[in-house]
Amino acid sequence: NAGVTQTPKFQVLKTGQSMTLQCAQDMNHEYMSWYRQDPGMGLRLIHYSVGAGITDQGEVPNGYNVSRSTTEDFPLRLLSAAPSQTSVYFCASSYSVGPEAFFGQGTRLTVV
């Protein structure tokens, strides 16, 4: 049982490039979400999904797109990378409204 798998673990982008952060879970969880964590700070919700075909914005959605075509996958797309998007990105999943959110190992993204 792999849990929540995020790829890649590390990524360096140039300003203006686009890329997709992958997130997959094998626990049949309905709820999936993306957070970013800046140094010394908490986790801020970017986008979340309560099921396949349903997504919604979190606290800091600008510059990011998501889609949820399957229960298992919830990719996060950076449309045009900016240095302000340098951060650690965590994907999380859970059954419906809790209780426990399982986090992936994170993707460390640097935009230069």
Add this chain to the structure above:
Amino acid sequence: GQQVMQIPQYQHVQEGEDFTTYCNSSTTLSNIQWYKQRPGGHPVFLIQLVKSGEVKKQKRLTFQFGEAKKNSSLHITATQTTDVGTYFCAGREAAGNKLTFGGGTRVLVKP
């Protein structure tokens, strides 16, 4: 929107001492969760509180949910070096699905 605040931001504790971290939400919560993140790691679920006034214990950790379901606390007794990390609270709104994290309390233990 919902805001969740945690204090203190940093906690320097002598090994063996007790300390408490506090979490306050701007809105009423359906539940509150606590997570621990070790340096360089990812958040790991500790516990969820659902009922008003609920108190739960895990060994040396005591978690409490306020009567108004807008605040919570985590009390650690006899701190050990293994307690090093950042402790986050996360509140789920009474009406909605979003889980909002506090800024965390970073705990450093002096041996």
